[in-house]
Amino acid sequence: MERIFGKPLVTQREIEKRIKEIGTKITADYxxxxxxxxxxxxxxxxxxxxxxxxxxxxxxxxxxxxSSYGDRTSSSGVVKIISDISSDIKGKDxxxxxxxxxxxxxxxxxxxxxxxxxxxxxxxxxxxxKAERRKYDVPLDYVGFTVPNKFVIGYGLDYQDNxxxxxxxxxxxxxxx
Ligand code: 5GP
Numbered sequence: 001m002e003r004i005f006g007k008p009l010v011t012q013r014e015i016e017k018r019i020k021e022i023g024t025k026i027t028a029d030y031x032x033x034x035x036x037x038x039x040x041x042x043x044x045x046x047x048x049x050x051x052x053x054x055x056x057x058x059x060x061x062x063x064x065x066x067s068s069y070g071d072r073t074s075s076s077g078v079v080k081i082i083s084d085i086s087s088d089i090k091g092k093d094x095x096x097x098x099x100x101x102x103x104x105x106x107x108x109x110x111x112x113x114x115x116x117x118x119x120x121x122x123x124x125x126x127x128x129x130k131a132e133r134r135k136y137d138v139p140l141d142y143v144g145f146t147v148p149n150k151f152v153i154g155y156g157l158d159y160q161d162n163x164x165x166x167x168x169x170x171x172x173x174x175x176x177x
Pocket of ligand 1: 043098099100101102103104105106107130150151152153157158159
């Protein structure tokens with residue numbers, strides 16, 4: 001089983017515990033406000049679904065799909081919005097939810113793009129931070145785990161659209177593919 005899905009890096013239990021902590025922090029930080037949470041598809045969908053249920057203030061949700069690695073394991077260097085959010089974020093408190101920050105290119109682009117739409121506030125929540133790969137200085141307000149410079153899969157993250165259903169985070173072992 002482990003060989004098929006790679007080596008576990010963050011367990012299901014660790015993910016659950018950390019998400020509860022982040023949800024508690026977000027609830028406190030946005031107390032008395034209404035929050036619009038934007039899920040970056042596809043990678044963040046599992047994290048997003050678990051995270052929203054740990055937040056105890058009024059929350060609305062929206063979804064955005066941007067280009068990612070495609071079929072390769074290195075960044076393409078170009079960000080494209082494949083599908084935009086459906087709501088007007090002007091004057092709203094917006095929280096972008098991302099699966100993993102690598103070079104920071106995607107979030108650097110998105111942060112500037114969404115900020116130009118004049119939200120009241122704009123913050124970023126990322127499950128995983130590949131800090132040593134950072135090239136673009138993006139403000140990460142909430143981070144689940146810092147991970148090493150390895151290609152990871154599971155809990156929404158894919159390799160060629162596979163492994164998203166794995167309930168924990170694993171390092172993709174090249175001998176598995
Ligand atoms: P960045 O723009 O920060 O370089 O890359 C961010 C995007 O690259 C993420 O949203 C994700 O789609 C993809 N990515 C970066 N590192 C990994 C990884 O280790 N595993 C997977 N599955 N995707 C990754």
